[in-house]
Amino acid sequence: MAQENGLVEDEVESNKLKGPTNPMVTPLLTDLYQFTMAYAYWRNGKHLERAVFDLFFRKNPFGGEYTIFAGLEECIRFIANFKFTEEEISYLRSSLPTCEDGFFDYLRGIDCSDVEVYAVSEGTVVFPKMPLLRVEGPVALVQLLETPFVNLINYASLVATNASRHRFVAGKSKALLEFGLRRAQGPDGGISASKYCYLGGFDATRFDSINASD
Numbered sequence: 001m002a003q004e005n006g007l008v009e010d011e012v013e014s015n016k017l018k019g020p021t022n023p024m025v026t027p028l029l030t031d032l033y034q035f036t037m038a039y040a041y042w043r044n045g046k047h048l049e050r051a052v053f054d055l056f057f058r059k060n061p062f063g064g065e066y067t068i069f070a071g072l073e074e075c076i077r078f079i080a081n082f083k084f085t086e087e088e089i090s091y092l093r094s095s096l097p098t099c100e101d102g103f104f105d106y107l108r109g110i111d112c113s114d115v116e117v118y119a120v121s122e123g124t125v126v127f128p129k130m131p132l133l134r135v136e137g138p139v140a141l142v143q144l145l146e147t148p149f150v151n152l153i154n155y156a157s158l159v160a161t162n163a164s165r166h167r168f169v170a171g172k173s174k175a176l177l178e179f180g181l182r183r184a185q186g187p188d189g190g191i192s193a194s195k196y197c198y199l200g201g202f203d204a205t206r207f208d209s210i211n212a213s214d
Contacts, residue, residue, distance in 0.1 A: 020077045020152075022188040027084050028091070030147040035096060038140040042103050047140035054131040055149060061158055068164045069132050070196050071156030072122040075149055079112040082145075110141055123160070123199050159193045163200025176202040 019025075041047040060067050084092075084107050093104055115137035126132055133149065135142045163178070170176055178197035184190035194205040 018077055019081045020074055021192065024188070025074065025078055025148065025152070026088065027082055027144065027148075028088055029151065030144055032095065034144050034147055035092065037143050038107075039096065039099050039103050041140040041143070042106055043100070047106065048138045050136065051139035051142055053135045053142055053146065055133040055135070055153065056129055056131050057154075057157075059128050061161055062165065064161065064165060066125045066127060066161070066164075067157055068160035068200050069120055069124045069126045069153075069157055070122055070160040070199050071153035072119050072133070074152045074156065074192075075117070075119075075133070078148060078152065079115060079117065079145065082110075082112045084108055084110070106140075110138075112137070112141070112145075114138060115141060115145070155189075156192065156196045159196035160200035163197040163202050165200075167201030175204070177204045178202050179205075181205075 038047065041049075057067065086108075089104050089108055092107065093099075096103075115135065117133065117135055119133040120126060132153065135145055135149070163176075166176060176197075178194055180193045180197070181190035184193050197205070
């Protein structure tokens, strides 16, 4: 697994025992479509063929002129710990009753050790149609990574970009503290938003400064 600005093997190694921040981020954080595609590859004996996918976006958020790329660390944590549990395999069997048993044996045995990831550095200013992250590996496996990668990067980049726009308006002399936990999309939305506001230029979170006035 490599990054354009240098190898990230060390980062992957350091995160091997650390799962994604949100426990909901598992191999099941994907669409049924992705599993049916993976099954089609497996059924036709093409699941181990190498494939390359690029992740990009079509337009900047907020009608702006740039985007701050974020979410890479969570993607790295995800693939470093990618493994189906027996409970997840059982759930998939019930959701895909027409699939052959061999497919579930295949899912049970896969991990991301044969997947390579190339990406720009987290926190980089990026632009539409620019490849942010490239994934190379067995086609059925990298197909299963598409939805979680898009999910992990879209929200993180949206929050970091919004924070960066606030920093630009406020200037360097002002201290910015995010106060979004009360309005965020669920508990993880609040925690991850704090992280990506910092990435986008904020100084702290309101909950680190309980003496600050509202």
